[in-house]
Amino acid sequence: xxxxxxxxxxxxxxxxxxxxxxxxxxxxxxxxxxxxxxxxxxxxxxxxxxxxxxxxxxxxxxxxxxxxxxxxxxxxxxxxxxxxxxxxxxxxxxxxxxxxxxxxxxxxxxxxxxxxxxxxxxxxxxxxxxxxxxxxxxxxxxxxxxxxxxxxxxxxxxxxxxxxxxxxxxxxxxxxxxxxxxxxxxxxxxxxxxxxxxxxxxxxxxxxxxxxxxxxxxxxxxxxxxxxxxxxxxxxxxxxxxxxxxxxxxxxxxxxxxxxxxxxxxxxxxxxxxxxxxxxxxxxxxxxxxxxxxxxxxxxxxxxxxxx
Amino acid sequence: xxxxxxxxxxxxxxxxxxxxxxxxxxxxxxxxxxxxxxxxxxxxxxxxxxxxxxxxxxxxxxxxxxxxxxxxxxxxxxxxxxxxxxxxxxxxxxxxxxxxxxxxxxxxxxxxxxxxxxxxxxxxxxxxxxxxxxxxxxxxxxxxxxxxxxxxxxxxxxxxxxxxxxxxxxxxxxxxxxxxxxxxxxxxxxxxxxxxxxxxxxxxxxxxxxxxxxxxxxxxxxxxxxxxxxxxxxxxxxxxxxxxxxxxxxxxxxxxxxxxxxxxxxxxxxxxxxxxxxxxxxxxxxxxxxxxxxxxxxxxxxxxxxxx
Numbered sequence: 067x068x069x070x071x072x073x074x075x076x077x078x079x080x081x082x083x084x085x086x087x088x089x090x091x092x093x094x095x096x097x098x099x100x101x102x103x104x105x106x107x108x109x110x111x112x113x114x115x116x117x118x119x120x121x122x123x124x125x126x127x128x129x130x131x132x133x134x135x136x137x138x139x140x141x142x143x144x145x146x147x148x149x150x151x152x153x154x155x156x157x158x159x160x161x162x163x164x165x166x167x168x169x170x171x172x173x174x175x176x177x178x179x180x181x182x183x184x185x186x187x188x189x190x191x192x193x194x195x196x197x198x199x200x201x202x203x204x205x206x207x208x209x210x211x212x213x214x215x216x217x218x219x220x221x222x223x224x225x226x227x228x229x230x231x232x233x234x235x236x237x238x239x240x241x242x243x244x245x246x247x248x249x250x251x252x253x254x255x256x257x258x259x260x261x262x263x264x265x266x267x268x269x270x271x272x273x274x275x276x277x278x279x280x281x282x283x284x285x286x287x288x289x290x291x292x293x294x295x296x297x298x299x300x301x302x303x304x305x306x307x308x309x310x311x312x313x314x315x316x317x318x319x320x321x322x323x324x325x326x327x328x329x330x331x332x333x334x335x336x337x338x339x340x341x342x343x344x345x346x347x348x349x350x351x352x353x354x355x356x357x358x359x360x361x362x363x364x365x366x367x368x369x370x371x372x373x374x
Numbered sequence: 375x376x377x378x379x380x381x382x383x384x385x386x387x388x389x390x391x392x393x394x395x396x397x398x399x400x401x402x403x404x405x406x407x408x409x410x411x412x413x414x415x416x417x418x419x420x421x422x423x424x425x426x427x428x429x430x431x432x433x434x435x436x437x438x439x440x441x442x443x444x445x446x447x448x449x450x451x452x453x454x455x456x457x458x459x460x461x462x463x464x465x466x467x468x469x470x471x472x473x474x475x476x477x478x479x480x481x482x483x484x485x486x487x488x489x490x491x492x493x494x495x496x497x498x499x500x501x502x503x504x505x506x507x508x509x510x511x512x513x514x515x516x517x518x519x520x521x522x523x524x525x526x527x528x529x530x531x532x533x534x535x536x537x538x539x540x541x542x543x544x545x546x547x548x549x550x551x552x553x554x555x556x557x558x559x560x561x562x563x564x565x566x567x568x569x570x571x572x573x574x575x576x577x578x579x580x581x582x583x584x585x586x587x588x589x590x591x592x593x594x595x596x597x598x599x600x601x602x603x604x605x606x607x608x609x610x611x612x613x614x615x616x617x618x619x620x621x622x623x624x625x626x627x628x629x630x631x632x633x634x635x636x637x638x639x640x641x642x643x644x645x646x647x648x649x650x651x652x653x654x655x656x657x658x659x660x661x662x663x664x665x666x667x668x669x670x671x672x673x674x675x676x677x678x679x680x681x682x
Contacts (some may be wrong), residue, residue, distance in 0.1 A: 076474045076497055089461070091493055100493035102461050104513075105413035113463040113509060115496045152398070153410050155421040157465075157507045166384045185399055187407035188423045188507075189384055195500070199465045199507035200422060205412075 093212060096275070097204075098146040099257060101210045110204040112143040118195035122237065129165040131237050133172025136198040139262065140239035141180050142315045144204040146260040148211035148250055150243065151182035157199035158189045159305060162325030171201065180243045207250045211319070215256035216276035222341035226316040228265055229293025231306035236313035245317070245335040252334055258319040264312035266363040270350055272318065279348035282309075282341035282361055290314075305354070309362050401520060404583070406454040406567060407510075409518045416511040426503035430545065437473040439545050441480025443588040444506040447570065449488050449549035450623045452512040454568040456519035456558055458551065459490035465507035466497045469551055472504060481508065488551045515558045519627070523564035524584035529634030530649035534624040536573055537601025537616035544621035553625070553643040566627040572620035574671040578658055580626065580649075590649035590669055592662035598622075599633075617660070617670050 080095050092108065093101035099112035116136045118124050124132060137154065144151045154177050158169060166189065174184050182202065225242050242260070248253070259272045263335055265287075273280050284305055293307040300307070320343055321329065344351075350361040388403050399414065401409035407420035424444045426432050432440060444482070445462065452459045462485050466477060474497065482492050490510065533550050550568070557563070567580045573595075581588050592613055601615035628651055629637065637645055652659075658669040 076478075079475055080478065088491060091491060094491075094493050095495065100461070100463075102493060102511075104460070105415040107413040109412065111461065111463060111494060111509075111511065113465050113494060113496050113507070114507075115465045115498050115507065117467050117468055117498055117500045117502075120498060120500050152412070153408070155408075155419060155509055157421050157423045159423055159425050159495065159505055167387055170388065171385075181395060181400060183402075185410060186419060186421060187401050187403065188421050190423050190428065192425045192428050192503070194425075194502040197423075197467055197505050197507075199421070199423065199496075199505075201419075201463055201509040203410075203417075203419065203511070279434065371626055 075288040097213050098143040108206055110144055110147050110149045113201045114140045114143050116198045124196055127237050129168035130172040133169040134176040135237055136200045137173040137176040138239045138241050140200040140202040142260045145246045147256050149204040151180055151202050151204040153185045153203045154182050155201040156184050156187035159197040204293045211255050211258040213259050213272050213275035214259055215253050216278045216320035216343045218343050218345045220256055220320040220343040221323050221339050223319055224338045224340050226336055227288040227290035228314040229290045229311050230296040231311055231313040233292045241317035241361055242317050248334045253321050255319040255321050255326040261314045266309045267362050270363050275345050279344040279346050280341055281351045281353055284341045284354035288338045310364055399492045405521050406451040414430045416514050418452055418455050419455045421509045424506045432504055435545050437476035438480035441477040442484040443545055444508045445481040445484040446547045446549050448508040450568045452510055453549050453551045453554045454566050457512040457514050459488055459510050459512040461511045462490050463509040464492050464495035468507040519563050519566040521565055521567050521580050521583035522649045524586045524628035526651050526653045528564055528628040528651040529631050529647050531627055532646045532648050535596035535598035536622040537598045537619045538604040539619055539621040541600045541601040547623035550625050556642045561629050561633040563627040563629050569622045569624050572618040574617045574669050578668055578671050585654050586651040587654050587661045588649055589661055594648045598644045608619035618672055
């Protein structure tokens with residue numbers, strides 16, 4: 067899931083292909099899911115691949131957890147679009163000896179916990195590492211929430227503490243689907259993204275898509291205890307881990323200030339107000355103990371092997 | 375795409391999970407595509423994975439052809455359901471140095487030639503072989519044509535000559551989407567499948583799903599010149615190659631005898647009548663020069679490496 071520079075360039079090239087000239091395609095590559103129209107209603111469609119030694123270590127995690135993670139990260143993409151999942155496809159490329167039924171069970175039970183059903187897929191054998199390809203199809207609960215709708219002045223909000231996911235949460239993420247249902251009962255966010263690459267990195271995607279800058283207030287960022295624990299090992303600050311670790315799968319979203327303060331008061335779901343969107347000329351800033359610096363954007367890449 | 379015994383057992387296990395208890399899921403795992411209901415209309419959803427050294431040799435084929443094949447085999451699944459494709463997702467797991475834009479171009483141009491658009495996907499890097507995962511979403515032109523509707527007495531028909539695809543056609547298959555549009559203007563087939571694993575193998579899937587037997591008449595099977603050429607190298611008969619090679623991506627379907635003879639007379643598309651469905655107790659038979667024997671079902675596995 068962590069993209070290299072080559073992959074970012076590839077996505078830019080893709081977007082430049084101007085393939086999206088059909089009225090049935092509302093949102094193409096570049097958001098958490100595509101939005102297409104069918105029978106007069108919008109569908110959400112997303113696909114995320116997981117590869118051994120890049121996204122997981124099979125011997126440590128086991129097949130069940132790997133299947134579950136592959137499904138969860140895709141469900142998280144549907145959550146980030148303000149959607150509910152309907153159906154999934156599971157593609158498996160596996161070396162001999164892989165426990166296919168455990169893989170499938172992990173994915174199936176994770177889907178079922180969120181109202182989705184695996185309706186198909188493909189299973190191939192080969193002698194290299196395990197690859198999982200999941201596709202999820204869903205529908206917006208109300209309107210699809212894109213990355214591109216944040217406006218200067220909007221509040222930046224976050225659904226949970228971040229950092230240190232490598233201690234286990236990265237393998238068992240909770241897609242914030244239930245939280246999104248509740249959130250959308252209260253407000254329609256202007257923009258939303260899930261944190262896969264890291265808060266700074268994913269926030270930069272959101273700002274780029276929206277044509278905004280942002281100021282994050284360091285003391286407002288909820289730091290997960292795992293980030294503190296990790297900082298004891300790495301010597302980096304807990305805040306740095308919170309901003310750059312990734313694979314938290316919390317939601318980061320933009321709302322009108324009035325909506326934001328009403329949300330904070332009611333707390334229908336756990337919510338933090340961590341910053342404010344600005345005009346793009348301000349860039350992406352971190353305000354920490356009275357000083358302002360560029361927001362760290364690097365993602366801490368959960369890559370175990372020699373993947374790119 | 376060629377399944378091993380382990381994979382067939384896995385699919386049986388899957389089907390036994392009884393996951394398909396929702397009214398929106400009309401057809402789950404086990405057909406060429408799933409059929410799900412959205413906004414009162416049926417959608418077709420399929421996913422096929424291609425892996426290096428199993429489905430293609432990248433150094434021989436090049437990225438463009440590999441991307442094109444990955445899309446084509448999925449479009450062929452939509453054709454086999456009596457459908458038209460709408461949208462596709464392209465997942466790529468690639469080693470360093472892979473020409474991603476050529477891969478994408480191959481897939482995109484193949485999709486565009488058949489009215490489909492790539493709306494999203496995922497691109498990951500790693501150090502092992504190239505894996506492509508394509509998802510295509512489409513809709514039935516009329517009713518979805520399943521594998522399960524053939525009846526004893528139906529004619530078995532085929533859309534083109536088969537065998538010897540390894541000489542190049544396996545890399546550049548033509549999904550029979552245009553043919554299906556024309557075919558469905560004339561008749562509603564009872565059952566249909568595309569030939570990926572081999573005529574005998576895929577016909578056995580169709581017979582199993584339909585609860586039928588079949589008699590294939592050897593002299594009626596259209597044999598591709600490539601099958602003759604290949605038989606000169608292998609010493610096997612051209613017929614044997616036609617029945618077992620696979621990756622022809624022609625359509626095999628069941629129609630009422632009256633519809634079949636009308637089709638043969640009109641030939642709205644190239645069509646061959648190659649046999650007749652029977653009651654299941656007859657099994658799968660090949661009638662050749664007056665003698666009858668079991669239909670060869672093995673697929674000639676287009677596997678180049680040591681994949682399973």
